[in-house]
Amino acid sequence: MTTTLIIGGAAGAATGYVHDICARALAQLRARGSRIVLTDVAENLAAAPELTERADDVAELDFTDPEACVAWATAYAERHRIDAVMAFREYAVVAAAEVAAALGLPGNPPEAVRTVRLKDVCRERLRDLGFCQPELRLCRSAQDAADFHREVGGTVIVKPRSGSSSEGVQQVEEPRQMTAAFAASCDAAGVALVETFVGGPEFSVEGLIAGGRPRVLAVTAKQVLPVSFVECGHTMPAPIGPEATEAITAEVVGALAALGLRHGPFHVECWLTGEGVVLGELHVRQGGDWIHAMTEWVNPGLELYGSWYDDLLGRPVLLPEAPSRGAAARFVTLPSGTVSAVTGWSDIASHPDIHTADLAATPGTTLHPTTSNLERHGVFVIGTPTPSDAGPLADKLLAGLEVRVVPTEE
Template sequence: MSTIVILGGAAPEGAGHGRDLSLRALRQFKARGSRVVVTDTEEALAAAPEYASLADETHVVDYTDPDSCVTWALEYRRRHAVDAVTGFREYSVVAVAEVAAALGLSGNLPELVRMVRTKDACRRTLGDLGFRQPASALCSTVEDIEDFLALHGGPAVVKPRDAAGSEGVVRIDTPREAADALAVAGRGGDRGLVLVEEFVEGPEFSVEGIFAGGSPYALAVTRKLLAPGTFVEAGHTTPVELPGRSHEEIAHEATRALKALGLTHGVFHVECWLTDRGPVLGEVHVRPGGDWLHAMVEWAHPALELFGSLHDDLLGHPVILPGPPTRGASVRFVVPEPGLVVGIEGWDELTGRPDLIHAELTAAAGDVVGPAASSGDRVGTVCLGAASADAADTAVETLLRDVKVRTAPAGSAKTSKREHDA
């Protein structure tokens, strides 16, 4: 019996797609006959007691600390063989690579994982390899950002070097906005560097896939929707088919980049823009995409077990790759106007539908909703599967037309004068 360790593998109720992803992986690993060891922080394991009954063992390990993970793994192996290690969170992928290297197991080289996790290093490497990239620079002061704008023009995007979930990402059009952007993205110019890059015009997509036998395989191309005026993702649809077979060009560019970077293992999520020059690669992730993309990809491929396929590849077993997707799925997020939630309509009528992959609303009357600055500021999810991506799009948009999260200015004595729909 093989033993697989999942670093950062517990997720409590309310953790959304992360909980569903972790449970799917654990169950698919167990169904293939493996022992599964789940590690996470003490708080996460305490908040998710069902993992203790599903997993063969649970251990308290900080998945954000690669050195601690390696120390624990080496000690654990003295008592029990370990055949594979994996993890699905953005902040666990470095620890996964370090543990795999320390134990001599299948995995990506740690230096490559650190490179793709550091946005400027990945931009530079992709550019050196000949892939289209926006102009970019590391900046630590307002003057640095102003110099970038003087050289490349605006608009530009200012972002942290290694954050996730659109946190701290700011668009600027003029030098006058540089100071505020630096404060948001870098928490002040004296605390570190931020990445400044050209704003790329064009619709955004991502490629979801898996490595098998050391080679990347694209499972679907996903269209991304942004909340107006933000970089926060408001929805996704997969698989998309574009005029002129541009979706195939996007998938090919993503897999070509993964090969060129030297990555060989895991589930991947590669972001890009489609421009008049062709695909321009964005961020590269050696973990599943968030926002229910793992469930949407499995829906699109009815015979696919995404994490079961990962399990087989990590253990050196043949992976049966699916053909083209045969169904479609769409997800939308509820992003109301900021303020005090004064009423919610239409939600109860939405739940219980057989075509729902997931529906969740985290806001209630009396809550205060802030501006949409990151994915954590969204207050609801509707994910739906259908016979095609177009049908899923139509169905989820129809459902959300009847869902209204009404807000009014926080602290207002009269809440009825300024109400907004989600």
């Protein structure tokens, strides 16, 4: 029997798709006969007893501390065999890579994972490798950021250096707006990334690196809110022609290979511009926002985590060539105020093609501004037998939802 160590693999049911990722992965590993060693911080373990009871061993471990994870895993491996190491969270991928390397197990090179985790480092590395990237600067003050803005002109985007979920992302049109934007985006080290705005439709690419080769499983069309870039919709597969799909696929596959990534799922953002494909952020994990579930649905028979596990053990992995079904997610984003009435949600939740539906806005709920993916007010995910049906159906269902909000008095 093999043993899989999971770094940061617990999440309570209230986390929605994060919990589903963990549950799916545990089920697929268990179905392959693996022992499971589940680690996470105490709060996450306590919130997910239905997950911890599926594991053979459970331990408290801070997945954001790679050194602590390596020390714990090394000591554990002296007493128990470990065959594979996995992580599902953005902030756990460095620790997983370091642990796998320390134990001599298959995994992505830690230096490659660290490159991907720092947006400015990754962008400059991709530029050096010949991939189109926006102009950028890692800034240490609002003045530095404003100076860069004056140099490049036009619209710029200010964002945390290593964040996720669109937290802290700001669109800035004028240098005088930079003081507030920099304050919202700078990290604990006092730095923020400023880059030129890239126009054009936005996509993400979902896939798995198996046998050392990146394999694209789906291209996803993204809908985002203006200014904050909070994601409000995903449609899979993207309703674009084969030439555009092939161009996006080739750019992403080339970048992942050039960066030296060797194993596991990936989620890569990009834009399709008049000059070609421009890569955005790269992630060595599955996409959030139920994208993992959508990827499995559009590829019948696919087990994303089981396939990853098989690859880590050196087993052959058969992956689908292209999606044969459709999926779409739509998010509810509402203005600030107090909800007075909701109509149409029951029609969404009861639709036969719905896979999941959750609305946090009920009469009496006080709503706050949506400034990141973590602050949206609801979501539903649909799956359709025909790929082209998912997006239009999702839009039709969303159009039937009415949430009345009484504005907050200032």
